[in-house]
Amino acid sequence: MEEIKIGVYVCWCGTNIAKMVDVDQVVDQIKFLPDVAVARNYKYMCSDPGQDMIIRDIKQHHLNRVVVAACSPRIHELTFRKALAKAGLNPMMFQMANIREQVAWVHTDREKATKKAVSLVHAAINRVKWHESLDKRTIEVNPATLVIGGGVAGMSAALEIANAGKQVYLVEKSKKLGGYAAQLDLTFPHFYSARQLIKPMIRHVEDHKNIRIFKPMQINQIFGYMGNFQSTLQLANGDETKLKFGNIIVATGLQPFDPSEITSYNYGKLPDVVTSLEFEKMLAKGRIETCEGKEPKNVAIIHCVGSRNANYHEYCSRTCCMTALKFANQIRSALPESNIFDLYADMRSFGKGCEELYTQTSRKNVIFLRFDQQNGLPEIRSTNGEEAVSMLIEFTEQFSKEQVEVPADLVILMVAMESHADAKDISHIAGISMCGNSFFIEKHPKLDPVATTSDGVFIVGTCQAPKDIPDSISQAKAAAARVLATIHVGTIEVDVITATVNEDICCGCQTCVSVCPYKAISFNKEKGVSEVNEILCKGCGTCGSTCPTGAIRSRHFTDQQILSQIQGLLSPDNKFEKM
């Protein structure tokens, strides 16, 4: 076997790392470790000069392994792998030690931080010795696309792709396309009729020759991987249809928060306390009325119902403030003599036309009252017919600090946007992660808010985060562009981190077969061993730690690699006691 020569590079990241980690000391401590041929530190390893330094060293010193101690591998692992490839080395002969996010930025004792950094670098050096060359493989992309969800986001994405001449399969769970946007009356801030906007869109989708719609239809399973997914749909007539597609756009949308959770609002108990969605329907019907069919004299609108509150959802649902103002305008024009009370926690009117809407509304004799989310929500109680008004809302107004009660005949609760309940199933089916609040997690919150960590799966609309219609459409079209780009290229590279079975050792116990969530492992009866489909395999490594014989290797995360990493990490020199 060729002699191992490792190049170790410690990054300062400007002052980000250098401030808390003594980079010189790190280099001094690891440069004498066995197999380390070169050890340097540099201001910005990820910069062009930094990468050039690695490339130069690889060529000059005939390095065959590289360790970079810098930021999180989630940020720059790919950058350095590319640098290795540029220098003619297999990109997998690389290991990163995360001494920024997991050392410099989180610790305050420079000496200990340095020591920890040394141990992480030591572990990386130990690990990289066991790295193997792995080669990228490319596969062809199926030009069809599956869109899950027929709301405004899903339809926009479908139309964009279909207009480019590519096949789209649009799966909608309900009987109708249009989603929640189709249930709205007017939209903010310009009061366009939602129905007039959505209806032509639905017709366009339904008539499109490149779009095949399945509704009502639920998707139960998706097999495959980016470029080559497939799913079987159960049609209403009992038939099955097998779809093959290369990309998935998930647009499962939202569901309104159920305000009966918030006891102080008495939703469900007081008949004239309605949700914003119920009020939209009332507006669409054309008459604002109480449960008794009377015109309300006093209408109160309560913001942030289920939003921006640690007990329900901490996030802001983004659209409710403006919808509330839209309601105030609609009530004012329908009932000019009514009293309108707007109970808000903060008025969030960002973006084009929204502050203008607020100003415009504030001139329409709407009484704006601010409540505090933290110290007790408003309480709605009935007057039990003892007064002319049917309900009173009690709370402490935040600007005046006065304990006040607001008379109300109709209360509208601006309910939060939640990720749809079905999103959970879809997350398993399509392999998307969810964050704590059940919205899908995007690949990168800033740089890639459309893709997911599963290649070939994109998220659009309110399944990713609360959004209004234009934002949903923007994201949908962005996802469509991404999909069309992969279709245009025609092939994609697949990950090399997969599991592999050593047939000489595998005894055919088949424990691994049912462990694999992607059905990538099958039992070859002829040979009496398990086999891994390396395209289906996503490299989680669960089978590797399940195999009782050690026949399954999780590439790039082998037992040997991790065990030597542990040994490096715990090298006696790197303990705090030695300080």
Next chain:
Amino acid sequence: MAERNERPKIKLAVYWGAACGGCCVSVLDVHEKLFDVVANADLVFWPIALDIKYNDVEAMPDQDIDVTLFNGAIRNSENKHMARLLRQKTKILVAYGSCAHLGGIPGLANLSTKTEIFDRIYKESESTNNPNHTRPLEKYEVKEGTLTLPEFFNDVRTLAQTVDVDYYLPGCPPQTERLLEVFMAIVSGDELPPRGKVLGATDKSQCDECPRKKSDKKTIKEFHRPWEINDDGETCFLEQGVLCMGPATRSGCGHRCIEVNAPCRGCYGPAPDVIDPGAKMMSSVATMIDGDTSETIEKILENVIDPAGYFYRFSMPASILRRKIPENLQAQAPLQK
């Protein structure tokens, strides 16, 4: 035969450390093939069969013995001394049987401390009658002179943890057929396999040859002891909820246990790349548990009463953590609530 006679006979030694004697018996189990052995080898040391004293061994020149089959673990200073002595005198030292290989059944003593063992034997056991609290002494003066006993070590070690070992022949005891194959291979003068290798067993584990039917439906809802199930004699033990070390154990024994409807206990040791067979099997079996919450998992695990004894039945001293960590060494502070 003529060819064989032309070669000088090899010198063979068999020794037992902490062992039950089964391994020595297994050597005798070659039956009439013993003549083949004797035709090829001179037995120079075998305490169970020959009256050759330690002094005689000490007197031998270094590397004089060609092959030593060392069975049994290292429990006391005598075992250790003899292991070192035989290493010095032997060209090919073979760890013979599970105890020499992985620690074996005596190795389970590592789950108790020395004090606990002595207390049990000389004080607590139901049959003990020891009113004077007599304990073995390493040295005892009598008028005839000094009586000595070997030192009882704190823990049991494998042969390889004590001296360098050339080959391993696993099993409790090793299959006699395998012994013969290995012995014949050695005397044939052919090129020997690389040092450190396990001989007399395959690289594949039990399931490869196991006659029972296996499927991928390895989901365990409840663990059972073998007598608790209505065994159909055909289905994989694990699929019936019975712990079987087969998947993590080398084949070569002829699956004798399974033949008589008893699950594999793991005496043939781990597959080639496995460091800690107990850990691997624990991982594998735990994965089969049908439960996604701590409560259900713990409930199912209630029937796994002795995981250490089960997963490490033959390999405790060879495992990563090797032994129980004595309480008095484990500085223990009450947990903060």
Next chain:
Amino acid sequence: MSQRINPELKKELLKFGAKDWNDCYHCGNCTATCQLTEREILFPRKAIRQAQMGLTESLASNADPWLCYYCGDCSDTCPRDANPGEIMMTLRRYLTSVYDWTGFSGMLYKSAKAHIVVMLVLFLSVVAAFLIFGGPMITELTSDGGVRLNTFAPAEIIAGIDHIVLLTLSFFLLTNMINMYYKVVLKDKTVHIPWYLYFTEIGEALLNFGTQLRFSKCNKSRMYWFGHWFLMIGYVTMFVLIIFFLSWFQTDNINVWYHPQRLIGYIITAGFLFGTIFFMIGRIRKKKQIFKHSHHSDWIFVVLLFLVAFSGILIHIFRINGLPFATYYTYVAHLAFEIPMVVTFVAFSKWSHLAYRPLAIYFSNMKKKTRELQLKSKLSVSY
């Protein structure tokens, strides 16, 4: 106790001259700009909030609007053009009507028509009174060539009538002041003012009444403060002269030009003329913040004051030049202008702020001190 929000308050306030105050979104800029804001007195924002929310009770007990002199800084710098200064002005009008238990004030403020009708009635009453009770119109001049005005309108009788008017108006003003005390101090259950503060805090209130020192703290030129002060002092002096020294002031003989009677008269009248013309031009040109929004009461007030001063000058000119009829008619007109002005403005409208402002300072200071004491005692307990 919760306070019920009164959505009608806003509509009510609109009649007192308010515009779109929902433009205000409580950034707090007005309070930050204002030179007079203190720890406990957060105007204009606090009062605006109460008005916006329809907190009738809180507003009635809030004396803050009286502490504002309408320099206009807040309105100038308001990012939403919500015009806080004018809201404070409106609230002063509103509060005047709140303190006035007769309801007369509210009627005058809310309706220009009512105000004009009331004044017309009073105007005609004065003219009628002269027609019926007026003395003979003698054309004979005094020895120094002056008109014998005291024969037509004897100073003693006119003074007597003045006293009656004064007593009546004082009664109303005083009861309104007591009402203000009740609303601002007694109804506010958060403070219990210790008795000694009533004595220690009166000084500053009186000082402010005399000097309007607070106004000088406003960010505008000194001239502004001086003009306001001069007008106020002039008016008070004239008021005192006419009520208590009319016989000395209204003589038939012509004193030398440097006689104090004539000098004081000239100075005050000049001040009045200058002030009223200045205000009228200002209100027409609408350049300065405080002149941008004119309520009918503002116009009636300046026009009447101008007419009173102007007719006063004419009386003087006609009298010393021996023009008897011109003097008599002008005198009737002068009183016919003055009586409506005094009656409608002193206790029920603009002039009552002369009393309410120092009272507001008095009450606010007492409340502030009490709160400080309460805070101190609370702190001393906890340490």
Next chain:
Amino acid sequence: MDFEPTIVSFLCNWCSYTGADLAGTSRMKYSPNIRIIRVMCSGRIDPTFVLEAFKNGADGVLLCGCHPGDCHYQSGNYKCLRRYNMLKKYFVQLGIRPERIRLDWISASEGKQFANLADSFTETIRHLGPCKIKNVIETYT
């Protein structure tokens, strides 16, 4: 000097490692005793790794994965949980306090929770004192 424990932590790439990165980008401070090894999924964590860590002188081992139901690989975290429960039983038999291993769920958005977990686990281990396994293996015969 106070006892400074050494803790090895195995974090899954998608949730917990990202969560730990988030703690970093948010500049949350936590104990430097935690040293992290990245695996693709908590389902990759083999008991062998945990035992090896203790053998090499770790005083505690922290395992983190995605919250139940949120596993990037659908179910790897459940497998981790099962092994963790099994391992704890084994630890009791070896006389090792099972508190020395802990499994917790950290999502990609839970930077704060990770920092808190790192601190609280370090405190637990500091309280338990040094783990003598390495010492015993090397010296106690």
